[in-house]
Amino acid sequence: MSVIITGSLAFDHIMNFKGNFADYILPEKTHQINLSFAVETLRKERGGCAGNIAYNLSLLDEKPIILATAGEDFSEYKKWLESKRIDTRFIRLIHGEMTALGFGITDAADNQIWGFYPGAMNFAKDLSLNDIFTKEESKDNLVKSSSGFGLPRFGASRFGGAKPSSFANSAFKNETPPAKTSGIFSSEEDKEEEEQEYKPPTLNREEIKLLMIAPGNPQAMMRFAFEAKALHLPYIFDPGMQIPQFNRDNLLKAIDGAKVLIGNDYEIALIEEMLNAKKEHLIRLVEYLIITQGGKGSLIFKEDKGVEIPPVIPKSVIDPTGAGDAYRAGIIYGLLNKMPVEKMGRIGSLLATYTVEKYGTTTHEFKIIEFKKR
Numbered sequence: 447m448s449v450i451i452t453g454s455l456a457f458d459h460i461m462n463f464k465g466n467f468a469d470y471i472l473p474e475k476t477h478q479i480n481l482s483f484a485v486e487t488l489r490k491e492r493g494g495c496a497g498n499i500a501y502n503l504s505l506l507d508e509k510p511i512i513l514a515t516a517g518e519d520f521s522e523y524k525k526w527l528e529s530k531r532i533d534t535r536f537i538r539l540i541h542g543e544m545t546a547l548g549f550g551i552t553d554a555a556d557n558q559i560w561g562f563y564p565g566a567m568n569f570a571k572d573l574s575l576n577d578i579f580t581k582e583e584s585k586d587n588l589v590k591s592s593s594g595f596g597l598p599r600f601g602a603s604r605f606g607g608a609k610p611s612s613f614a615n616s617a618f619k620n621e622t623p624p625a626k627t628s629g630i631f632s633s634e635e636d637k638e639e640e641e642q643e644y645k646p647p648t649l650n651r652e653e654i655k656l657l658m659i660a661p662g663n664p665q666a667m668m669r670f671a672f673e674a675k676a677l678h679l680p681y682i683f684d685p686g687m688q689i690p691q692f693n694r695d696n697l698l699k700a701i702d703g704a705k706v707l708i709g710n711d712y713e714i715a716l717i718e719e720m721l722n723a724k725k726e727h728l729i730r731l732v733e734y735l736i737i738t739q740g741g742k743g744s745l746i747f748k749e750d751k752g753v754e755i756p757p758v759i760p761k762s763v764i765d766p767t768g769a770g771d772a773y774r775a776g777i778i779y780g781l782l783n784k785m786p787v788e789k790m791g792r793i794g795s796l797l798a799t800y801t802v803e804k805y806g807t808t809t810h811e812f813k814i815i816e817f818k819k820r
Contacts, residue, residue, distance in 0.1 A: 448508070448509055448510065448511055448653055448654055449511070449657070450511045450578075450656075450658065451500050451658045452496060452512075452513045452662060453499070453514060454494035454496055454546050454660070454662045455494040455514045455520070455537065455545060455566075455567070456494035456545060457492065457523075457547055457548070458494075458548040458549075458806075459547065459550070460487075460491060460550050460552070461550065461552070463553045464486055464553075465554060467559065470483075491807055492523050493808070494514075494545075494546060494548075495661050495662065496512050496660055497527065497807075498771035498775075499771045499778070500530075501527075501532070501807075501808040505797075505811065505817075506775070506793075506817075508782065509533060510532055511532075511535075512527070512536065514536075514570060514573070515538045515567055515570045515663075516538070517566040519545050520539060523545070524537065535647040538572075540569050543569070544563075546567040548560060548561070548562050550767060552766065556740070556741075558766070560687070562687075567662060568663060569663075570666040571665035573670075574673065575673040575674065578648070578649050579648075579649055579677070651677065656680055656778060656782060657670065657682070659681055660686070660771075661688045664691040664692060667683075667688065668700055671683060675703055681705060682705060682777070682781075683704040683708070684774060685709065689717060689720070697721065698721055702732075703731070703732075706733065706777065707728060707734070708734075708738070709736075710739070710770065711737055711738070714728070714735075714737050725747070729750070734746060735747040738773060744794070746791050753787045753791065755795055758792075758795045758798075759799075761803055763802055763803075764803055764804055765802065765804065766802050769799075771807065773794035776790060776793035776797040777793075779793055796817065
C-alpha cells in the first residue's frame with residue numbers, strides 16, 4: 447500500500463529578515479513597489495513540495511513514490527532521497543536544465559515572500575500516470591518529446607454547471623519548449639552505461655491507494671487530476687501557489703471529485719473568489735475540505751461537519767518553511783491508515799511543529815516512539 451507524490455522538486459534558498467514586511471509596504475503604493483530587504487541569514491536546502499512531503503512520510507515509516515522532474519544538478523538530492531527509502535524511479539531527469547530553484551524571505555512575523563524558477567519542473571507536463579502503470583519496453587518510453595495531449599471531457603460539474611473546455615486551449619500562462627533528452631550524462635560511454643543499467647519501472651495499480659497532487663507544473667496537475675479520475679485513484683488536490691495559473695473552468699474540474707481539497711486560509715479564499723463559491727459549495731465537491739491557518743491550527747470539513755484541529759505548541763519557532771508540506775504528509779498518513787479526522791489532523795499538526803523547530807524543510811528527525819509520546 448503506497449502513495450504517489452507529484453509536485454515540485456527544488457533547491458530552496460531561504461533567507462531571514464529581522465523586520466516585518468508590513469512596516470515597509472504602503473497599501474496605497476502597492477502599484478509601484480520597489481523594495482529591498484537586507485537579510486541576516488542565507489541557507490540552501492533540499493526542498494520542493496514533493497520532496498518535503500515524501501521526506502515527512504518516510505519519517506512515519508511510509509515508502510512514498512515521487513513522480514516529478516529534476517535537472518542535471520539533482521544527483522546528490524536523489525541519493526539523499528533514496529537513503530530515506532523514498533522511491534525515485536519515476537523522477538525524470540532533464541538534460542540541460544537545472545532543478546527548480548526557490549528563493550524565500552521570511553520576516554519576524556513568519557510571513558514569506560518567494561521567487562521561484564521552475565527549470566526542469568516545466569517538463570513535468572509530459573509525465574503521465576498511465577505510463578507508470580504500464581510496463582515499459584524501452585528507455586525511450588520513459589522520456590517523450592513535448593507534445594500536445596488530449597484530456598477526456600467531463601460532463602457539467604455538480605457545482606455551477608461549468609461547461610467542459612479543451613485542455614489545450616486553457617489559459618495557462620507558461621508554455622515550455624520540448625525536453626531535450628533524458629538523463630544527465632555527457633559522454634557516449636556514460637550513455638551506454640545508462641542503457642545497460644536501465645530497468646523499466648512498473649507499478650501495480652492495486653498497490654497505490656492515493657495520489658498527492660502538490661503544487662507543481664499546472665498542466666501536469668490538471669493531467670494528473672483527469673487521469674486519477676479515469677483510473678479511479680483517490681487524489682488530494684493542493685493547488686497552492688499555482689492557483690492563479692488556472693482558469694475557472696479547469697480549477698473547478700480539478701477540484702470536483704477530489705478526495706481532499708487542501709489549502710491555507712488565503713488560498714481557499716482565492717479559490718472561492720475564482721469560482722464565485724462559498725465553503726459550503728466546495729465541501730459538496732470533495733470528501734474532505736482542509737483549511738490550514740498557520741499558528742492557529744486547521745479546520746477539516748467532512749460533509750457538513752467541521753473539526754477544529756489545534757496547533758501543537760513548538761519548543762521554539764525557528765523557521766516556518768515547509769510546515770504546510772509536513773502537515774499534508776500527516777493527512778496522507780491518516781488517510782492511508784484510515785484514521786478518524788481529528789487524529790490525522792493532529793498528526794499533521796505535530797509533523798508541522800517538528801519542521802518549525804528546525805531551519806530548513808527536511809532537517810528535522812524523530813523516532814516513531816518519540817513521535818507517539820509527544
